[in-house]
Amino acid sequence: MGKINDVFSSRIHLSVYLDGGYHVFDESIYHISDLTPTSKQLWKKPIGVLELGILKVDGLHPMKARDGRGTSDAYCVAKYGRKWVNGSDNKDLLIGKVRVRISTLETGRVYPNSYPLLMLHPSGVKKMGEPNLAIRFSCYSMVDLMQMYFKPHLPKMHYKRPLNVMEQEMLRQQAVNVVAARLSRAEPPLRKEVVEYMSDTKSHLWSMRRSKANFYRLMSGFSGFLSVGRWLGEVSTWKHPMTTVLVHILFLMLVCFPELIMPTMFLYVFVIGMWNWRFRPRHPPHMNSKLSYTDGVTTDELDEEFDTFPSTKSPDIVLWRYGRLRSVAGRVQSVVGDLATQGERVQALVSWLDPRPSSMFMAFCLVSAVVLYMTPFQIPILIGGFYFLRHPMFRSKVPPAPVNFYRRLPALTDSML
Template sequence: MSNKHNQQVNPPPPMEELSPKKTSPNIPSTKKSMASAFSLVEPMEFLYIRIVKGKDPCELENDTETYKTYVEVRIGNYRAITKTVEKTANPEWNQVFAFSKERIHTFFVEILMKKKDKEGEGVKGRLIFDVKEAPQRVPPDSPLAPQWFILEDLGGVCVKEELMVAVWMGTQADEAFTEAWNLNAAGVSYEDVVNTKAKVYMSPKLWYLRVNVIQAQNLEIANKNKKADVFVKAVFGDAMARTKFSTSKNVLNPLWNEDLMFVAAEPFEHLLVLTVVTKVENNEEGVGKCVIHLGKLERRLGSKPVDARWYSLDRPGENCKIQLRASLDGGYHVLDETARHSSDTRPTVRQLWKQEIGVLELGILNATGLPQMKMKSGQQGRTDAYCVAKYGQKWVRTRTIINSSSPQWNEQYTWLVYDPCTVITIGVFDNCQFQGLDNAKGSRDSRIGKIRIRLSTLEVDRIYTYSYPLLVLEPQGLKKMGELQLAIRFNCTSYINLLQGYAQPFLPKMHYTHPLSLYQQECLRHQATKLVSLRLGRSEPPLRKEIVEDMLDYDSRNWSQRKTAANCQRIKAALFSLGYVFEYVESVSSWKRPFLSVLVHLLLIFLVFYPQLIFPAICFNFGVIGMMKYQSRPRNPPHMDPQLSSVHRLSKEDLDEEFDGIPTTCKNNDSLKYRYNRLRIFAGQLQVLLGDIATQLERVLSLFSWRDPRATALFVGFCMISGIVLIFIPVRLLFILFIVYVLRPLKLRSKQPSVPVNFFRRLPAKADSLL
C-alpha cells in the first residue's frame, strides 16, 4: 500500500522550459508611441471578398422549377460557400470571406453562382479575378463599393445572371474582419461558423440584494398547543437563504432582525419570494408568503438604512404581515472572482467610481506547440484553439483557428484601468462546438492553459513581449501544453492618480463600514459566478459556463495538499528572507570582521548621544537598501511558477485527492484511509504549532497572573527595582551597556541560554490543563 501511495507521477519538464521567454515580434509600436488599435500585433494581410447579392432573371421564366441558390468562392484548394437562398430573382447573401495572403498560392480567385435542386448541383455562372489586381485598402479609408458583374458560363460566354461583389486586400484592422468568414474556418458548416468568430462580452451589472427581516405579526398557526419554531425562508432564483428561529417567545408575533444577502443582475429577471415557516417537531409548514419585485426596491449608495416597510402575506381574510428592509446595495463591489486575483474593485453604482488611471493594451499574437486535444475516428487529432481574456467587466474572445497547433491570432484589445493592483487573466481553450467531430458537438470546451499578469508588476509605458508557457496540472502530473505569445502595455494617463491609488482602500467604503463575513463573501461569489456564466451563455456565440467558471476560479477553495505545502513553503521563504537581518547582526556580534564590528559600535554609541537621529537613520537605511536592490529588480513579468506550486514533489495519491470532488467519488477504502491518516498527521502538526504559539502568549500573561507566585513575585520585584535604578542611571548609559552586552566578543559569551530566556521558558501555561 505504501508503494502505491508513494508512486511518483510523470516528471515535470525542465525548468528552462517553464519560464517566459523574451520575444521580438514584428509589431509597429514603440515604447513612446501612443495607443492605437493594432500597435501591439503583427500585421496580417487578407484577401477580402464580399458577396452582396445577385440577379437571376431565369427565376421569372421557370416558375415551376424549385431550387436554391448559393455562391462558392474558390482559391486554389480552398473553397468557401455562402448560405443557400430560396428561389428568387434577387437573392441576397451579404457575406464576407477573408483569405490569408500567406496561404494563397494561386494567381486567380473564382466565384461561382450555383443552384441546388433535387437532381443535384449546377453552375449558373462564374467570375474570375486576378489576385494581384485586387486594390489595397487601409483604414481609415472608406469601405470599397461593391460592383455588379455579368457572369460567364464555364465556356466563357456571358449569361443573364449578375453578381454584386467587392474584392480587396486589407489587414486585420479592416472593419470587415470581425464579420468575415475566415479561411481558417474552411470545413466548418454555416451553422457552426458563428462559434469561430471573435467577440467582446460585458459582464452584467451585479447588485447585492439585502433583505433585513425584522418581524411578523398576526400569524395563524394550526396547532397552537405545541411549541413551534418560526423562521423565514427567502428564495431568489436558484439561491435560497433562511433566518434563524425567532428570538421572541410570542409565536404569533415572531422577531428576527436578521440580514439575508443575495446577488442580483440587471435586468432583473427573478422575484424575491419570502415564506414564513413554522416548524413543529420535524414538520415544516408555510404560514404566509409575499413576493417582491426588485424594480420597486430602493437603491442604496451608502450605509444609511432604508425605511422599513410592512408587506402583506398571502393569507386571504387575515391581517398577516411581515416587516422588512429590502434594498439594492450599490456601494459594494460584487466579487465574482477571488480577491487575490481580482480584476476590478469598483462599486456597482457608477457615481462612486474613481477616475481611471490608464489604459491596458493586450496583443494576443500566437501560440506554438499546442497538443492535439480531440480525436476523430481513423484520423489524426486536431486542436481548434481560441483565447479568452478577462479584465474588469469586459471579456474578449479571439476567433477560433481551426485545426492548428500553431495558431496565429494577432488581435489587440484595450481596457480602462481604475486600480493598478489588479490582475488580467488570459486563457487558451479548445473549441468543441463543431459538427463532424466524435463527441464534440455540444461537449465542454477544454482548457489548454491560463496566464495571469498583475498590472502593478508592469512598468508604465513599456511594451512586454514574452512567450508564456501554458501549464496544466493533470491527474498524471504537470504538463506543458505549449506557449502563448503576448504583447502587453500599461499606459498611464494620470501618474498622480496612479500613485494616489496605493494609499486608498482596495475595496469600496461599504466593505469596511458594513463588512461581510468570509462565509457570506464566498457564498455570494458563487452566486455571482453562476449569474455571470448564465448571462454570458446567452450571447451569440455563447461564452460557455465551463469557460467562465475556469476564468473566475470557481472551485479555488477546494482542499489541496499541494497548495497547503506550497503555502507553508511561502511562509518559510518569507521568514528566511528576514533571517538575513539576524545573519548580519550575528556577523557583527561574532567579530568575524573586526572593522565592521568597531564601526557598528561607534555608530550605535553616536546614536545614543544623538537619539533624535535614530529614526532618520532607520529611514535612510531602508532607502539605501531599496536603491541598492534597484539594479537587481525583476525585469520579467511574473508567471506560473511550478516550483513555487510544489508540483515537483507530488505523488499519484496527491493528484487523485486534488482532482477528487466533494463529496468524494473515490471508492477505494485503502485510498480513503490513507488520505484520512495523512490529513490527521498534517492536522496534528498544525495543532502542535498552534499550541506552541498559544503557550508563548499565555506565558506572557502569566507574568501578571500569579499562577506561579514565585515567578510573578520575581517579575514584580525586578520591575520595581528596575524602576528605581532607572531613575538614577541615565538612559544613554543603559543603551551603551545594552549595545556592548549584545555585541560582546565570542570569548565573553556562553553557549547556554540567557537568564531572561530561562526565566520565560519556566513560566506556566494552560497547556497543563488540557486533557
C-alpha cells in the same frame, strides 16, 4: 366520506442583498481584477487604458484527433473586471491560463512577451503551448495613479457594515452563476466550466501541494528576518572579528548620537532598494512551477487534488489520506499551541497565575523605573549592547537567567483536555 382539507405550512428563510454599495466578488480574492461597487452611480472615473494584443500561439499541444492527425481547435478568453472577451464556442478542454498583474507594468511601455501555458494534470505539470501577447498600460494622470495606492481597496460599505466570510462566499457563488448564465447567452456562448476556471472557484479546496507551496512562500517571506538574525548571531559570537569591531563602532556612534538612528535606518533601506533595482524583473511575472511546488509533489498528492468532492476513491484510499491529513494537521496544531504558550507566558508576568515570578517581575519593573529615571538612557543601551556583543570567552553554554526565568513561567496548557 367527509371532505378532507389538507393544510400545508412551511417556513421560508430569505436573505436579500440589494445594496449596490458593496462589491460582490466573482473571482478569487488573490487575483481580483475589479473592486468597484455594484451600483454604476458609485463608479469612479477610469485612471487608464489597458491594451492587450493576442499575437499567436507556439507549440500548442494537440487536444483531439482529425483525419488521423493531432489538432487543436483552440480559442482564447480574456477577462478584466466585468469585461469578458472570448473567441469561439468550440467545446475544447482547458489548456492553461495567463495571469498578468497590471501594477507590475510600467506606464506606456509595450510588453511583447511569450507566456507558457502550464496545466496541472494528475500525472504532473505539462506545457500546453506558448501564446505571444503584447500588453500596454497607459494612465491618464500619474498623480491619480499614485493616489490609488493610498485609497481603500473595497467600497465604503465593506467597512461601514462589513460582510462576514460566509456571506461573501455565498454571494460569490451566486455571482459566478449569474455571470456564467449571462455569458452562456452571449454570441459566441461561453461554457460555465470556463467561467469557473477563470474565476478560480476551486482555489479554497484542500491541496497538499498548495499547502506546501504556501509554507515555502511563508519561509521565503521571512527569509530576510532570518538572515538578519543569523548575521547578528555571527556578530555576537565574533565569527568575523573585524565585522564585530565595526559593529561596535557603529553601535557607539548611534548611542552617542541617537538622532542618527532613524535616518540611518531609512538610508540603509534606501540603499538596499536601489541595489535591488538593478535586478528588477524585465517582464511581468507569470505562472511559476517551482513556486507552485509541482516538482516535489507525489503522484498520490496530485491524485488527491484532482479528486472530486465528495471523494470517489475507495474507502481504503480515503482512510489513508485522512490519516496523512491528520498527521499534517497535528504538526500545525503543535506549532499553533507552542505560539499560544509563548503568549500565555508573557501574560503570566502580570496575571499572578504564579505569584512568585509575578512578584519578582513587579519588583524588577519598580527598580528599573527608578534607575532609568535617574540615569541617562544611553547607559542601559550601552550595557545591553555590550552584553549582547560580548566575546565568546565570557559566554556560557548554559542559557542565561532571563531565558530560564521565561521558560519557567506557567501557561494554560495544563487546563486543556
